[in-house]
Amino acid sequence: MVAQHPRPSARVGRPRALGPSESQLSPRDEVLAAAAELFTENGYAATTTRAVAERAGLRQASMYHYFARKEDILATLLESTVEPSLQLATALLARSEADPAARLWALAAADAALLHRGLYNLGALYQLPEVRGERFAGFRGARAELRAAYGELLHLIAPDEPGRELRCDLLLGLVEGGVAVVRDRGRGNGDGDGAGGGYGTAEVGAAVADAVLRLAGCDRAAREAAALAGRELA
């Protein structure tokens, strides 16, 4: 989702039937962006390869130059969505000198903001039944690691509370589900553009992080301190 093509003109290969691309994205990234929008808008199974390709400015079959199967597109998108959060989680776990509550705040805020920001609400796809397939083992593994990081921080904050696994699940559900509801209601009957809700991405991140700390059992003073310190950790 990052690399750009070196030369806008002077392109190798047969020209596109629909004219050259407007965007600065590489063709592969154009496909990913188109798929992200359509998958989250209409669902994965309901989105045809033709729709994806044509939104990317290509003919249906040309997409297969970049992805061997439709599943590969979804897998790539999902992996690219967890990965930044997982990397941040790993970094935060290592900073054992910092307040665990501040670290949990930073992780939750960044994770929620990431899910809220995108053009596309990929978080809503996390629990898609399709994602149970073999092809998505990589994504599921990364998400499990992210969950474990949340669990670790939660344990540092509240080591004695029972039902640790269950509370960790609820915490993850709060982050992913909460953002999904916020986005979804924001979109409402509105006109599909932008990250939903009338809420700013940072606002949602902060609200989710605060809610996460409430689940973790922090009182108001602890939450306010964690928010202040957490902003420094990002």
Add this chain to the structure above:
Amino acid sequence: MVAQHPRPSARVGRPRALGPSESQLSPRDEVLAAAAELFTENGYAATTTRAVAERAGLRQASMYHYFARKEDILATLLESTVEPSLQLATALLARSEADPAARLWALAAADAALLHRGLYNLGALYQLPEVRGERFAGFRGARAELRAAYGELLHLIAPDEPGRELRCDLLLGLVEGGVAVVRDRGRGNGDGDGAGGGYGTAEVGAAVADAVLRLAGCDRAAREAAALAGRELA
């Protein structure tokens, strides 16, 4: 999802090619049950009408005797999932003599248990893109009412806190998303039967309700009192 057929034998109509039904359910309910399982297992779009019908013991076309279109099956399922929670919510809102925290506890616990219990994880379908269509306006309306009830109780408990709408979204996300994560992880690579997680349904309901009260800002004593009183309200 309730009515049973009066006489097991002495059935009108051409006999089924696959033999008579084992279950006590009406044919329509057999279709609903089959669809619920398959939709949540494989996704709505990915589930064919043939698969649904045949799991219900019918030929593909026979299903259309009970539902004019595939969407109608999903709509029926979704509506039947929110409705009990919505009814409880309405009843609880009316009981103004009771502690709001206890009422919120009761609503969240029942809602979560309902979502957790079923053979099928219909809560995971709530945010399905397909559900945005016209046909699902009824379901979406009911869910919006349920959300409003949560918001009302939340307001009674913590009238002064800002970000009311946002916190209400997060609360709904916690209930729906939390249950989805719990179920999903429970299923894991396990063998699809039962309500997932190794957790009991009542346990999950109580854990979710406790988490909801944490979001609402109740301290430990208030939560324990609310749980005690809330159990009486169901």
Add this chain to the structure above:
DNA sequence: ATTATCTATAGATCTATAGATAATGC
């Protein structure tokens, strides 16, 4: 020679309808 794209299509579905049929009910 290499590349990115195209056109064309095989093969596999999938939904929903039309119309027949095998029971019971009267």
Add this chain to the structure above:
DNA sequence: ATTATCTATAGATCTATAGATAATGC
């Protein structure tokens, strides 16, 4: 006569592959 089911199928897809083509690079 009414009902619940069946068989058969039209028409509309949809994914993925095969093979051609129109650029640039050397």
